[in-house]
Amino acid sequence: MNAWNQQGGRPPYDPHHQPYQPYQPYGPPPVPPPVRRVGPFRxxxxxxxxxxxxxxxxxxxxxxxxxxxxxxxxxxxxxxVGLGAVVWVMFSYRLVASVGDLASDRANQSWINVLVLSVTFPVVVGVLIGVARPPARQELLRRAAKPFGSIVAIIAGVAVFPASVLTGFVGGRFATNPVMSVITGLVTLFTLLWILPFVVYGVGMSLVHVFRTADIHETVPPLLALVLVWEMTLIDLLTGAYEGVPGPVRIALMLGAPLSVTAVALWELRRLRVGYGLTLRGALMR
Known part of the structure; x- marks a missing residue:
């Protein structure tokens, strides 16, 4: 029996033994990064x-x-990829004269998408709620409140600009005295610094999240995106979009978006079904 075991599993006493010290790197200890203070305005x-x-x-x-x-x-x-293809075609075939024209065209297209989606949303969701079984119907109707509120918010935000012009508020029609002049300036400043960023951000998020319809059910956004893209293709066909572009390129542009969105939407629905057990029939309790 060695000395380790004689002392009950402890090493023999050594007066020259130094207690264990954790490793300390050379130099002063690291200084934690300063905490950034956020002011009240921020x-x-x-x-x-x-x-x-x-x-x-x-x-x-x-x-x-x-x-x-x-x-x-x-x-x-x-x-x-879709945006890159559109930009390349528009500049290659001189459909736009400058980057500003391109940005204006894409902004108008995004707003048209939002308008069409705001009309499509109540129709599609109304059909789903109508064919759902009564227990699911009430829950889906309750969940549709926030998506519907996002539609009202973006429409109201955009409506501020034509209302300001039509009423003459922007032109100073109501600035008849110093107080009204100050109020007009403040409202105009609020419109430019708050309403405009809110609308621009809202248009983008409305298209990305399809008016937050995932709050209703995870299968609703791909379904609505699929319906929307074919509606926009029909509108482009009826309005003669991409005039001046050769026939094969025009067909590729008009069918590329709906086919790619359809493929992604079907793949997303399959992934939700296989990976998470989420199906549209399950949402409807059918």
Whole structure:
């Protein structure tokens, strides 16, 4: 029996033994990074600024909602590829004269998409609620409140600009005295610094999240996106979009978006069914 075991599992006493010290690197200890102080104005802007409010209004927030990052990544790739193809065609065939014209064209197209989607949304969701069984019908109707509120918010935000012009508010029609002049200036400043960023952010988020219809059910956004893209293709066909582009390229442009969106939507529905057990029939209790 050695000395380790004689002392009950402890090493023999050594007066020259130094207690264990954790390894200390040479030099002074690292200094933690300073805590950034946020001023009251910035805190207020983060709470009630246009982007902060836009996140609350236009992004899905239902607890327990499945948020698949792979699907989100695929949708971004499809959007970037489609946008790149449109930009290349428009500049190659001189459909736009400058970058400003291109930005204006894409902004108008995005707003048309939002308008068509705001009309399509109540129709599609109304049909789903109508064919659902009574227990699911009440729940789906309750969940549709926030998506419907996001539609009202974006329409109301955009309506501020034509209302300001038509009433003459922007032109100073009501600035008849110093007080009204100050009020006119403040309202105009609020419109430019708050309403405009809110609308721009809202248009983008409304299209990305399909009016936050994932709050209703995870299968509703791909279904609505599929319906919307074929509606927009029909509108492009009836309005003669991409005039001046050779026939094969025009066909590829007009069919590329709906076919790619359809493929991504069907793949997303399959991924929800296989990976998470979420189906449209399950949402309807059919």
């Amino acid at each position: 805190r207020l802007w983060r709470a009630v600024g246009p982007i902060a409010v836009g996140r609350k209004v236009f992004r899905p927030s239902r607890p327990g909602r499945v948020d698949d990052p792979v699907v989100a990544r695929m949708q971004k790739i499809r959007t970037l």
